[in-house]
Amino acid sequence: MKAISLFFIGLFFVTSCSQKKQPIQGETEFQRNLNSEFKDASKSPLKKKDRKDFRGLEFFKVDSAYVVQATLKTTPDEQPFKMKTTTDRLPEYVKYGEITFNLENETFTLNVFRDLDLMKEEGFEDYLFLPFLDDTNGDETYGGGRYLDLRIPEGDVMIVDFNKAYNPYCAYNEKYSCPIVPRDNYVGVNIKAGVKAFEVNRE
Structure with a gap:
């Protein structure tokens, strides 16, 4: 019973994370690539506070x-x-x-x-x-x-x-x-x- 409960807890966690992860926005490959770069902390020119709320250019x-x-x-x-x-x-x-x-x-x-x-x-x-x-x-x-x-x-x-x-x-x-x-x-x-x-x- 405990194993079943842990399974459903894990499933809920994975599902929640996947729902929070939003697809990269953009009408074209150029737009999607640029938005992907701006979301990436290692490449983005955005300030940290702006990147936190960034949804797309x-x-x-x-x-x-x-x-x-x-x-x-x-x-x-x-x-x-x-x-x-x-x-x-x-x-x-x-x-x-x-x-x-x-x-x-x-x-x-x-x-x-x-x-x-x-x-x-x-x-x-x-x-x-x-x-x-x-x-x-x-x-x-x-x-x-x-x-x-x-x-x-x-x-x-x-x-x-x-x-x-x-x-x-x-x-x-x-x-x-x-x-x-x-x-x-x-x-x-x-x-x-x-x-x-x-x-x-x-x-």
């Missing part, structure tokens, strides 16, 4: 209108420079080129960069950094702008998916040092795609 609805085809023009003669950040840190970047695309019947050209330290790491040899500003900043999105991760294409055409735009870590925690988006990388429309401004989700 808020995203705009995925919209194919913000997946654009861009033309890349490389600028091989650029010199490395120290990019300004939200702290005294000055990481070295180099402008790799310019991408030109159409969005909402307007043409925009943005600079893309390479992090000179990151490009030496395995898996990041072809990584491009695209920081950008748009008209949602300070309202629906983080005031300091957002980032996109890109890869060097084989030719001069690449796909830019603004649904994968994410916030700098300093949008969540001031202890981080984040590159400041250059004013030249301003897109003069509302890019209602990607991550929204951060608010702690509470039950």
Whole structure:
């Protein structure tokens, strides 16, 4: 009888734990991966008090209108420079080129960069950094702008998916040092795609 009682107690405990463990939120793999990272104490940029109540980042609805085809023009003669950040840190970047695309019947050209330290790491040899500003900043999105991760294409055409735009870590925690988006990388429309401004989700 005692063994049966212990069995049901154990079953109740396992069931309760599984019910408390909520699935990772997200409409796409990108969103689920980002939410998973933010829930992981070893990777999350969130402050401990914010991570405790974290349920998931808020995203705009995925919209194919913000997946654009861009033309890349490389600028091989650029010199490395120290990019300004939200702290005294000055990481070295180099402008790799310019991408030109159409969005909402307007043409925009943005600079893309390479992090000179990151490009030496395995898996990041072809990584491009695209920081950008748009008209949602300070309202629906983080005031300091957002980032996109890109890869060097084989030719001069690449796909830019603004649904994968994410916030700098300093949008969540001031202890981080984040590159400041250059004013030249301003897109003069509302890019209602990607991550929204951060608010702690509470039950």
